[in-house]
Amino acid sequence: NAGVTQTPKFRVLKTGQSMTLLCAQDMNHEYMYWYRQDPGMGLRLIHYSVGEGTTAKGEVPDGYNVSRLKKQNFLLGLESAAPSQTSVYFCASSASWGGNQPQHFGDGTRLSIL
């Protein structure tokens, strides 16, 4: 059982380039989340999804877009990468409402924007 899988694990981009981060979960979870982790800032929620075909904004959504076309996948897109988006990105999923159920995390994507 793989749990939550993120691809790629590492990526270096130039300013202005675009890319998509993929998150896949095999636990049949309804809820999925994208966080970014910066030194001294903890985990901050970018976007989340409460089910297939739905997405919503989190705490720091600017510069990112997401899609949840299939229940098991949650994609995070950067249309025009900026150095401020250099960070470690984590995807998580939960069986139901994240406010009272454990969230399961992937091992992250380390993204550098030059």
Add this chain to the structure above:
Amino acid sequence: GENVEQHPSTLSVQEGDSAVIKCTYSDSASNYFPWYKQELGKGPQLIIDIRSNVGEKKDQRIAVTLNKTAKHFSLHITETQPEDSAVYFCAASQNYGGSQGNLIFGKGTKLSVKP
């Protein structure tokens, strides 16, 4: 919105000693408080959680206490071992507004256990 403060930011203990990490939260409606352990190069892993109808929960060497009146909760690790060295995050549920149901995380505590 919900705000979670976590202290200390770094903690160093000798193997076998106890470690305590404390968090405070601002939203009195928060009702779910998980703790995560993050090892280098890995994602956060849930180690213990507590809901607001319980004051204390224990799992082997790990325990969490919750004081709803004071709005703070703590992680206690007894008989620490070198493999306990990691970054620990607390979190609290946000129960109002557009992001209802999401978790707000503290900024983390780096625990070092010296052999």
